[in-house]
Amino acid sequence: MVDNDTQIVESNSSSSIGKLSSIILDDYTLYKCEINNNLINNYLQDKLLPFENVSWKNSIKNNVFHSKPIKYHCDSRLNNNNLKELSNSITFEELLLNLLKNENKKNLRYNFVITGNYLSFMEIAHRHEISYYLLSKHISLSDRSNDVRFAGEFWCDEKNLFKLNNNSGTYTPSNDLIQQTTQLFNQLTPQLHFQGLPYQISLRPSIKSRFITKTKAKLPFTSTS
Incomplete structure (x- = not known):
């Protein structure tokens, strides 16, 4: 029996990809996705530590995300016992294609984390929805694992190109890891042809900038002549 927060998602039974599961969290x-450890080790050997860069901001984040209330909130919603799987009627590649090319969600980004034996991802929540914003953070997606290999974002842009970057303030993967991660994605999803980009040149515009752009697009054209 499946509870109200949980929906079963199909699994892939290939040699590289294990079961594919999901947890429904209202709108998110x-x-x-379980991935063969040997395959991950072929591309990403080093483990990344959270909040490794010493700064007052990282110190605050570390204390917040390891505080008992935040841990309880995230752990109770993202508990592995709530993960459900279905048949192997859909592949990991087909799932990403369906999600990223959805016309209603075009250009929406997903946070993702790769550990030593799985990849987890979730749509980046809107900032005002603090409960889901916390759940979509990389440290929550990794379940505070000590075996994180990469963290970043992926999306499909307006030209239908699949892209990923290393935008994670928690794990700060270096730009050098982008190529290996892109190769891993293209091994798992050969038809999608992912492109890897440094986060410095692939950040989403700020909320203010996106609002201004949308507002200007709605304004009627007026001639200056």
């Missing part, structure tokens, strides 16, 4: 869904 967390996906988790």
Whole structure:
């Protein structure tokens, strides 16, 4: 029996990809895909530590995300016992294609984390929805794992190109890891042809900038002549 917060998602039974599961969190869904450890080790050997860069901001984040209330909130919603799987009628590649090319969600980004044996990802929540914003953070997606290999974002842009970057303030993967991660994605999803970009040149415009752009697009054209 499936509870109200949980929906079963299909699994892929290939040699590289294990079961594919999900947890429905109202308007958002967390996906988790098991991946062969040897395959991940072929591309990403080093483990990343959270909040490794010493700064007052990281110190605050570390204390917040390891505080008992935040841990309880995230752990109770993202508990592995709530993950459900279905048949193997859809592949990991097909799932990403369906999600990222959805016309209603075009250009929406997903946070993702790769550990030593799985990849988990979730749509980046809107900032005002603090409960889901916390759940979509990389440290929550990794379940505070000690075996994180990469963290960033992926999306499909307006030209239908699949892209990923290393935008994670928690794990700060270096630009050098982008190529290996892109190769891993293209091994898992050969038809999608992912492109890897440094976060410095692929950040989303700020909320203010996006609002101004949308507002200008709605204004009627007026001639200056």
